Amino acid sequence: MPREDVAQFTIESVQVLSEDGTVDEGLVPSLTDDQLLDLYEGMKRSRRLDERAILLQRRGELGTYAPAIGQEAAQVGSALAMADDDWIVPSFRESPALLARGTPPHRILQYALGMEEGAEIPGGEGALPPAIPVGSQPLHAVGVGWGEALQGRSNVAVTYFGDGATSEGDVYEALNLAGVYDAQTVFVCQNNRYAISTRLENQTNAETLAQKAIAAGIEGIRVDGNDALGVYRVASEAIERAREGEPVLIEALTYRRSMHTTSDDPSVYRESAEEDEWEARDPIVRLQVYLDDRGVLDEGTKSEIDERIDAEIAEAIDRARESREEVDPADMFRYAYAEMPPELERQFDAFGGGADG
């Protein structure tokens, strides 16, 4: 037998809620009306925060901001599938998931105001701060998932990254290590088609990103990332597998509808026809149609939700602005080491004295 196939693989793709708002009844996850409304409200909250943040940035109040408009289903759907004591290990575009996990919106704004306060993790929150270097944080998620396993706990880590990140060596290492150590880790790759200006076909020759799991010997699955119910279902299943020590890579097919960050101009690298096409596949509209049909979301509830979100975000903006007024520059010395080494203390003293140290 000089030549024969020794292994064969397939990649499964899942969609529960189709573009016109109809569902595959056999696949609908069993969610209560309240849970469905949480899903909807989580997506709306994030959309609203992003819209406000872009405007604030345009007025010169915020620094560079990475909106996630269009990616809400991929994030909120997977975040709500997590248990309270699971971990989230985000990249820099994860406000939908973070908000859904309870991060208050003012912290996201503080981070965008260039304040380290926004990355603070109050005790027991089960989150790591945004990771700016692309593709660096999945390794931390594997560490968390393995660490929990070593200590006999069943909590999982869910980490988020983009299509571009899958080109980084760290991501391959993370997938491989997760397989080797049976790490309790779920990888959520949001394939939003672009890494800044770079299209998927210039990023990889692979047909799917889910198949990147295969070489690592772990499960890979694709889901329609604009389908909140599909994402919830696939993520719930993946999280349950991960609790048993079987890591999973989910590729959520979605689209970044806005700019890469507020410093980016997408008209340089993509056509408005493509943008229009994806506007029609908006994840929030799709869920709304379904909830309307199911009788869960009437006009009254809808405007109640909108008003609640507007008030919350207005308050968050005020709070972030106020904290900006009180920024203490000396703060930068306080957290570099657990205990300030003498060299740094000298620099700190000189700084306090107003002279160069």
Add this chain to the structure above:
Amino acid sequence: MAEQLRMVEAVRETLRAELERDDGVVVYGEDVGRAGGVFRSTQGLMDDYPDRVFDAPVAEAGIVGLGVGLAATGLTPVPEIQFQSFLYQGFHQLAQHVARIRSRTRGTVGCPMTIRTPYGGGIHALELHSESFEAGFAHVPGLKVVFPSSPAETKGLLTSAVRDPDPVVFMEPTRLYRSFREEVPDEHEIPLGEARVVDAGDDVTVVAWGSMLRETLDAVGDVDASVEVIDPRTIYPLDTETITESVRKTGRCVVVHEAPRTSGMAGEITARINEEAFLHLEAPVERVTGYDVPVPMFAREDAYLPDADRIAAGIGRALDFG
């Protein structure tokens, strides 16, 4: 014919000229092609040289490591690393292979790669977009580390870097990309390893490079003394002679950099002054630097970065000593 250019345009025009001059030059990096770079420093190059300007996947180890192989085939890679902090992702390739390939092959294979990367603070960027890991690169034997401080300097130094037979880390001060225009000659080569005496003076020497040169010139305007300002332009190889000669004359020296103080280049420069001009010193060499803390995000960045006031205070201390 000389033209008035911004630094970002000087980068672009230099790359264009080198692509034109030598068909072995290959420009690539994240978003450098279609979008023309996130700072637009490669804008239009892909249209003119579609076979030698490429977008790269988000893979810095790949971008840096590819250079070794491209060079081995006779090409001259000129990759861009989008922000200096992401050269950390390629640091193992840089230190383990790029910098050593010449020694490891007993001089038979070199790596004439120029890695361009924006560095430094002052533009209110995101976390990890403002670092200056310069001493770390200078600490790797086999690399050259170059800092332009103006559009014309960019042209001269980048031209030399691309033509240099050894790997060069070319650190472009982000905050100077669009801050001013300057006349840039068409043909311009500045030898690597030669400092420039920017201002002559007798009382104190100030050594500063990249973005800090601008701050230093601002500071000197307010100092009531005759200040000699030196831009080393490359921190490896370092033009020790120009610095020590100046210190022999002035007897006092201030070194300015925005990188953290500990193990920063100011320490190395101080050591060389001790070795070569110790008996001429009338004051300890002053350092005006960033602090030993992670570069803070932009709400606190101004407190971290040396500015004209801190530099002037450092000059004052050097002058007042003894």
